[in-house]
Amino acid sequence: MPIRHRLLAVVVAVLWGANFIAIHASLEIFPPFLCSALRFFLMAIPTLLFVPRPQVPTRWLVGYGIGFGILQFAFLYLAMDAGMPTGLASLVLQSSAPFTVVLGALLLGERLSPRAAAGVAVAALGMAVVGSQRLDAQAGLLPFVLTLMAGLGWAIGNLASRQAAAPKPLHLTMWMTVIPPIPMLLLSLLVEGPQRIGTALADSMTTAAIPAWVGLAYTTLLATVVGSGIWTWLMARHPSGTVAPFSMLVPVTGIALAWLLLGEVPAPLELVGGALVVGGVLWASRSRRVSTPAITAQPVTAQPSSRTGLTRSA
Template sequence: MSTRDRMLGLTVVVLWGLNFLAIHAGLEHFPPLFFAALRFAIMAIPVILFVPRPNVPLKWFLLYGIGFGTIQFAFLFLAMDNGMPTGLASLVLQSSAPFTVLLCVVLLREKLSARQIIGITVAVGGMAIIGIDRAAHGATAAVLPVMLTLIAGLGWAFGNIGSRLARPDNALHMTLWMCVVPVLPLYALSLAVEGPRAGWDAMASVGSHSGLVALGGLAYVVLLGTIVGSGLWTYLMSRYPASKVAPFSLLVPIVGLTAAWAFLGETPTGWELIGGAVVILGCFAGLSAKRAAAAPDTPEEPEPVAQEGAAGVDRVVLQSRL
């Protein structure tokens, strides 16, 4: 990978790590489910008008959109709104990686390598450390946001399965068109859970200080977190083997935790840091595939997006982000 593309990878890491701060800002003003619907609605309108629709099977496209878009963001935003620390959310969401591998085994009957089994076991152990530590400090109320975030990670994993089975010719176009799917389900959930007035009352007071900050967070999520971040990520994924690009995303929780500490005063406990390190180590060990080494600082020839790792999930585990 060239030095320039390494810098692009690190740029994506920073954009996605700071994305959790932007989500936090939005949730300070908007109800979580309404904010999630609003985030996708803003994306959906220009996508329908200007982006070519991907030619993929509808059922796999809907699985991608419902899993990655609806389930992931509904439960992630609910978790953060119910007390999930911003930095810790960026870490626990990494559970999508081992979830994806396990779903490929259960649903697609793919085989696990010994390295992947060890990696998943280590990652699950790290999640257990975090859950036990949260329970010790806050009983059930502290564990609930972690469980909601794990469900979000599972939703992302189902979205990965849909993305893999759809096999789009243009991954960015499908990522953008995915934004069309969650709008109505999320808004319906908002009406049912938050009430018909909650979101619109928040819109009516959007000129307040918290409202303007929330709009700034929304703009960041849409423009930098999604368009720029996903665009650069798709470029890298199309240019290099997935096993060379995917490990960059494991740095996202480091940026998320650091940013939450610097800007929000969130200080993770020692056991949470240990658990986080174990999770990242497990994800890296379980999802990295052995590839032939390329010449240093030399771009590789683009390869088909269907090329995958040992469990067939290299390409999709970290294809798109928040």
């Protein structure tokens, strides 16, 4: 994985880490399912009007929208509304990385190199250390399980976007936003009810709702369009097991911002866990040098791996 692609993956991790603060602000006004429906509705309309449909099989487009859009954010927003702390949510959602690796191996036949497997294991250990310090004190079992389900949804979306192999990944990302709005709105009507929806919409017209709208705008434009667009572009060019570990950098940003802005102070062991996450990701993404010059000099060796789903040496 070239250094510029690694840097892009880090940028996405920072954007998505800050996104948890934006979600927290939005949920102060909007109930979870309505908030998710609004997030995608704001992007679906201009997408249908101005963005050409991506040249990918419909099943992968729908799968991407269901996994990445509906499952991930329905469970995540519900978990945070049920009491999942912002920083902890940013950590537990990164269960998507090991989920992606496991599903990639089971469903796509992808191989994970020993180096990458060790890096993912170290990063997962870091997540476990941080989670063990915060779960009992700040969140119950239900929000934790809901966030794990959100991570599984993200992993399903990762594999669908990879299988789509869109020639224009941003178009795929934009069209993914067409899938969630109606199902999420129906969920909102069934679960949250017209009265709660009406109250939220009325409150959203006050000055107190400005942070919620700013958070919704950040989530829509920067997290979804920019972040997901770059992520889809990377997933189309590299094996799932190479790209997915970078998502483990998201909680580093999320926990740090939750500490600074929301007063969620991390314990010393949480900082140790964060260091393990960073170290594991860096180790998993580090390419192993190949001793034969004739092989390393051929740039085309990167192409078959993206088509077949097999990992390169990492």
